[in-house]
């Protein structure tokens with residue numbers, strides 16, 4: 142696949158040559174996708190735009206290293222997922238710092254009122270599954286995370302993944318197999334799957 | 341997990357029936373593969389929780405805000421010159437010999453500073469050039485790869501000049 146001769150490829154070349162307008166075209170082309178990836182992972186509507194801005198700033202400053210060996214979208218996808226993990230890590234630290242100032246009673250009250258006044262058990266189950274999966278995914282490499290999500294969240298086939306990443310189908314299959322094995326190992330460490338209880 | 345399952349894993353997880361008879365037969369007879377596949381399926385079923393069903397539309401001003409952010413973060417003209425120079429310098433100088441020179445220079449600074457403080461503290465208190473040179477010789481012995489003799493002599497000459505500047509009583 143010749144990624145340089147795609148519409149994205151042409152825009153990247155122009156950005157690399159210093160054309161700012163070309164980058165705003167790239168943002169226009171990909172912002173909706175980036176917003177939906179972020180929202181899927183962090184679920185905090187108010188923070189999605191901030192994270193998306195960071196993503197595009199990172200894309201911009203790393204674009205000079207873009208070598209056209211994969212499609213631009215796989216590159217953006219990886220940066221987006223990383224930025225989400227960064228955000229989740231910071232939020233966790235903030236929460237810990239915040240909670241260390243509260244008494245146990247207060248923490249319980251804060252935690253019980255945080256998501257919504259009347260908690261929906263169905264939503265809670267989905268949230269628990271998502272948190273669990275995010276924990277598992279933190280145990281694999283950036284590339285493995287990207288491939289797994291492109292396949293299972295975005296619904297791309299192995300063939301499509303091969304085309305987007307510039308790797309051959311067999312390589313994709315081997316990488317997915319290793320990634321899935323890592324997830325299984327991580328899940329064994331994390332005890333029982335919540336699906337067993339939720340299904 | 342056995343090869344026949346590994347090779348057909350994605351098809352088995354997709355439930356597309358494209359995995360072929362051999363893989364399905366194997367699963368009937370191999371409990372180990374059947375269990376691992378089941379676990380992988382359970383995990384795969386968690387992924388849809390990461391889909392964003394209610395899309396958030398970026399605000400109309402989003403792209404403009406990104407461009408402003410980039411403008412703020414972009415290094416100035418002089419910073420980019422500095423960065424480019426630094427990159428070239430790093431590429432050409434990050435050799436083992438360069439690091440030895442850096443180590444020696446640090447030692448020199450320390451020794452000079454120590455000597456200077458000894459002088460200002462009271463009068464010069466026994467930090468002799470011999471002592472400092474001995475320290476330099478020891479550190480030279482510590483380096484596993486010998487530096488070129490030339491470079492070491494140059495360093496020593498520079499060092500003695502520094503010493504003359506800061507230690508009024510020191511003589512060669």
Ligand SMILES: [Zn+2]
Nearest residue numbers: 341342370373
């Ligand atoms: Zn088997």
